[in-house]
Amino acid sequence: MADQDEFKDPLRVFQFMVEAETSSGGRIVGAFSEFSGINMTLETVQARSGDDIFGVQEYIPALTRFEPVTLSKGVIGDNEFIEWLFQAAPRPNSQPKGGADLYRNLNVVAWDGLYERGVIWTLKNAMPIGYQLGGMDASRSEILVETMTFAITGMDRTIME
Numbered sequence: 001m002a003d004q005d006e007f008k009d010p011l012r013v014f015q016f017m018v019e020a021e022t023s024s025g026g027r028i029v030g031a032f033s034e035f036s037g038i039n040m041t042l043e044t045v046q047a048r049s050g051d052d053i054f055g056v057q058e059y060i061p062a063l064t065r066f067e068p069v070t071l072s073k074g075v076i077g078d079n080e081f082i083e084w085l086f087q088a089a090p091r092p093n094s095q096p097k098g099g100a101d102l103y104r105n106l107n108v109v110a111w112d113g114l115y116e117r118g119v120i121w122t123l124k125n126a127m128p129i130g131y132q133l134g135g136m137d138a139s140r141s142e143i144l145v146e147t148m149t150f151a152i153t154g155m156d157r158t159i160m161e
Contacts, residue, residue: 016108019109021107066155074145
């Protein structure tokens with residue numbers, strides 16, 4: 001029978017934080033309540049191997065596509081993530097700031113049961129591409145939620161030990 005130490009508890013999905021790396025080596029940390037959308041697709045082409053006499057086609061990787069990811073949180077006083085979005089947005093009589101700080105790596109850090117880093121998903125070259133503010137209804141007592149969408153060009157997954 002396997003030793004109990006061989007099995008690790010699954011990470012709880014609601015215990016995470018988000019860090020954005022800046023070009024100056026610093027980090028901004030976001031207290032987001034929801035994260036979704038890591039979706040990686042490998043597109044393939046089919047081709048016959050040159051020495052295959054039966055004409056069987058093989059799958060050959062051709063393109064990798066990453067769908068945009070979304071982060072949601074209750075509206076609070078921090079503006080660092082929204083200011084990043086405004087850097088990318090064209091405005092009347094101005095150009096987007098662009099540059100190295102427009103693209104940042106996002107680290108989504110899932111905590112283990114002891115509130116230490118468990119798994120880290122590093123979303124490469126993230127750029128904010130959307131913002132949505134939830135509806136406001138004075139007759140209800142719900143938390144006002146804002147959602148940001150980021151385009152990414154890659155992903156790493158690291159398990160901390």
